[in-house]
Amino acid sequence: MNSSIKPAYPKSIDIFCKVIDNYGDIGVCWRLARDLKTQSQATIRLWVDDLRSFGKIAPELDPMLNEQIVQGIHVRHWVNDQAFTEQPAEIVIEAFACDPPPDFVQAMKGNTRLWLNLEYLSAEPWVESFHAQPSLQPNGMVKLFFFPGFTAKTGGLLREEHLLSERDQWQNDRQAQEKFLAPFLNAQQLALWQQGAPIINLFCYPSAPVHELAQALVKANQPVLLLVPEGVAPSLEEEITRLEAVAPAPSPLHIIRLPFIDQRDYDRLLWLGSLNFIRGEDSFVRAIWAARPFIWQIYEQEENTHLIKLDAWLASSQTCPSVASIIRAWNNAAAPGSFTSLFQDIFFNPDKCAQWKQQTREYCQNLSENKTLSSSIFDIHYKMSQKV
């Protein structure tokens, strides 16, 4: 064992994940599993009910296998709750209240020292007072509610130890960037990038006003490389063709469809973006660490409760009013049609863009001073073990 590893680290961790939809549930759990492993060298089992979705963001995974080790993590297909005879680990993390199998929960007593329910990310102020609060469970154990968040009084955000220095290195390495982009761009697009054409990454939900973005980009008549994962914004090409048909000249906008790529490569993609449209939870946090301007589309909830969360984050991050207006417009929380002009006003203005970039960098820097999510988990575990 590495001598720098603190004796307080646990020897084993179980993480349970149910994929509700999309890729955020497994995205968060997969990233967390790997980071906990790197920090502690514990044996980590990740129980997942949907290996197909998992496979999209971890191409090394074989969705046909019930058991496999991927990047040092024991990945187990959580097929059903019946006859669950595995011995629970020292730390059990259930993601987003997914309810581990009842037999497993019964067996936790005597084996498990810390049981956490990892909650969804929110910047709402009440999160601080709910973070790490205990709740007595029918098996006699205490489960803690673990809230990730943006302040020192929450569980923090997922951030690998050397992430920001790796990012800086990558952002200064044109050769590595070119090698990375080469499989995705044709020769003309690569040449445009070499001449300084900006990359915009677009990852959004179907409700985003993509047609307004298309309008802004076609009207601007400047070369832009718009990188879009397969299946996202499916009407985009059609929209552009329709707009170009009535434009005075074809626009120098290039839409580049990408396959889903490995989570670590997705980071690199965001590090290359002059602007990143991201969504949900995990890509949002990665866009913050990319320290590049980003436009977040929050995961939609009934009765627009997501807009309360969005405003809480805009307030907590002290996002400047012009950027906050664009983000609200992208989330359909502003007058229809307003996104186009707001976007054009800022994205094609070099001074405003530079300011936006500077603010994003400062925000990233400030947040990086908080404890990371993994360290917060280990701290709680350490405190619990001191009590025994």
Ligand SMILES: Cc1cn([C@H]2C[C@H](O)[C@@H](COP(=O)(O)OP(=O)(O)O[C@H]3O[C@@H](C)[C@H](O)[C@@H](O)[C@H]3O)O2)c(=O)[nH]c1=O
């Ligand atoms: C496009 C792309 C994404 N990814 C990863 C990044 C993230 O880990 C993951 C996407 O997850 P997110 O950004 O969170 O967006 P998302 O919308 O996919 O996920 C979610 O949002 C949550 C708030 C909801 O509760 C979840 O139920 C879920 O909908 O996919 C890749 O690894 N490669 C890719 O090519």
